[in-house]
Amino acid sequence: MRKKIYIGSTLFVAIILIWGMFYSLPYYVSKPGMAKELGPIITVDGGEKDEGNFMLTTVRMGRANIYSYLEAKTRKYEELYPLDMILNKKETEEEYNIRQLHLMAGSKLNAIEVAYRKAGLPVKYKYKGIYVMQVIPDMPAVGKLSAGDRIFKVDGKQLPSSEKFIDYVSKKQAGDKVTLTYQRNKSTKTVTLKLQPFKEDPQKVGIGISLVDDKEIVVKPKVKVKTDEIGGPSAGFMFSLEIYNQLTEGDLTRGYQIAGTGTIDGDGTVGPIGGIEQKIVAADKAGAEYFLAPNEKGIKNSNYHDAVKTARDIKTKMKIIPIDTFDDAVNYLEKLKENKK
Structure with missing residues (x-):
């Protein structure tokens, strides 16, 4: 009898423990990720090799x-x-994950553009359509389109930008129909939807999607950036440095282990990100000697300010460098003495 009670109690506790692992709470948790070398991730045809390393942090x-x-x-x-x-x-969690992947895709495009223009090389874009980022509840697209679908024709026409798509739809009236040709999982599909007013703004009509451009950057020499399932825009700045370093003569790393973070705009502006404290911890564990942090023009509680505070707290020897633009980073690194270890 006691043995049965013991077995039953153990089984009950095991079930509770397993249940605790799979029961989701209404929170997200973030923790230090990794600092990953960019050399194996980014390949420019005929590119120069680094003596040191640029590293993205996650x-x-x-x-x-x-x-x-x-x-x-x-x-x-x-x-x-x-x-x-x-x-x-x-927004659903699936839509959030897709949004993060497309933010990463956008950051790669900006990084390539900034690096190639800095290197004096031409950049062109080829528009391919639009990606569905979110399907709004109680609108015609629900159950017909999904986040991640790529729409490339509207009423049989290929439009040159997402702005043109929005203009085309906005000129129609409630009850009008549009036929969309889209790709999902490498399969081409067609759907016809009736436009209806948005609840938040009855003066506007649509099918109920949020969208982002799907465009391809055309550059020579060719560049490949393999990011797998890494999402978000925060690696863009470090991508741009690695690409530029491979495009140009000399070694911008000067033989050091250089980590960093920050978004990158097409004009080279480096923007703030979340989780700077965790990224400092990750970079320190990976042995980074320098960390390039968004300065946000020196505002109070900038990424740079929080990075310095964290660096002091964990007693790292890693140097934290404030950066506002891509040019700031290049100018700083070009002045570093070569590491002759």
């Missing part, structure tokens, strides 16, 4: 369960975020 982000929630409460460089701080209004 944050591990995921839906919190009971155990990760409790862990984040007790560990200094783990953070908890309510769902509404991560997901857009009415």
